[in-house]
Amino acid sequence: MLRLTEIALFMPNFAGGGAERVMINLAAGLADQGLDVDLVVARASGPLKNSVSPQVRVIDLGSASTIKSLPALVRYLKEDQPKSILSALEHANVVAIWASKLSGIPVRTVVSVHNTLSEDSARARLKKRIEPWFVRRNYPKAHAIVAVSQGVANDLATFARVSRESLHVILNPVISTQMLALAQEQPHHSWLNDGGDPVVLGIGRLTEQKNFPLLISAFHELTKTRPARLLIFGEGEMRPNLERHVHDLNLDHMVSLPGFDANPHAAQRTAAVVALSSHYEGLPTVLIEGLAAGANLVATDCPHGPREILQDGKLGRLVPPGDAVALAQALSEAIDHPIRSDDSADWHPYRIEVSSAQYRKLLIPNSPATHNQHGDKN
Secondary structure: OOOOOOEEEEEOOOOOOHHHHHHHHHHHHHHHOOOOEEEEEOOOOOOOHHHOOOOOEEEEOOOOOOHHHHHHHHHHHHHHOOOEEEEEOHHHHHHHHHHHHHHOOOOEEEEEEOOOHHHHHHOOOHHHOOHHHHHHHHHHHOOEEEEOOHHHHHHHHHHOOOOHHHOEEOOOOOEOHHHHHHOOOOOOOHHHOOOOOOEEEEEOOOOHHHOHHHHHHHHHHHOOOOOOEEEEEOOOOOHHHHHHHHHHOOOOOOEEEEEOOOOHHHHHHHOOEEEEOOOOOOOOHHHHHHHHHOOEEEEEOOOOOHHHHOHHHOOOEEEOOOOHHHHHHHHHHHHHOOOEOOOHHHOHHHEHHHHHHHHHHHHOOOOOOOOOOOOOEO
């Protein structure tokens, strides 16, 4: 029987980042609405590979890099002829636009932006400094551009030199019934079960963007006034630097970097504080998951996302980016006076079915929309 693919989602791989989680969640949400969905990856590798819904077909292009996947993506579009394709992450966005044009297939092409591109480009290595040129030259060729937060949309309008009114803001699909159930499980790490000193939890890729050195330095300041422990879930190229920083501050016995955790939600629920220390973001998944898990949140007021998610500090503490002393003080205050959301309205806009309905309307314009509370354009 011929399978008619309706929507293809394209991304580089199954790395453990927020954008990859979002695409996996969105694929599941669209499939739950009865759509035939393909999740197309340049290479099917990474810790989130087994998180894909069984309702979603995974297409592995088997390429060494996202850019090199262009010919294979063109072949896929010609053979399967999806009605629309949605991509995430900058290289994948450009490749999706190119592939759509080269295929000759009338596929609706939508790109999504999950980060503050001006910050990402300014801090990038030289080879990524040409990204503004690719973005400005190619993104306007897409049928639609999605930004995951108001802040990202405002930044993108300037960065990509496109009209702010032409951008669609759709909040990320993060919260599911399964995620809420996982949050109620016992956390894996022994520090979260032993009744010992309070645990400060960080979660994210060990990259420069996440600025975990700041969190470690702030934790060092915190330990001068009270006993505590620091746990950081994640993997990435910054691991050797972070381990060296921990050692230099004589924190080896108080800091643990156990790597990627398949269920960080239970840890968010049970940790004394969940901290985000990033230089910049787009719409940080860890804060959204934290709200739903009932976490006690502290975040740098970085561009962009934390202030929107935490409602100007109502749902968690915000501190200036890069200020270790301010972050340490906020961590201490959070331990003594937790702020934990118990209102599902705070995270309802991030439910998978809400976001998926808005994406469905954008990807298949004549499709009936449900849960479209925020509208497509903001």
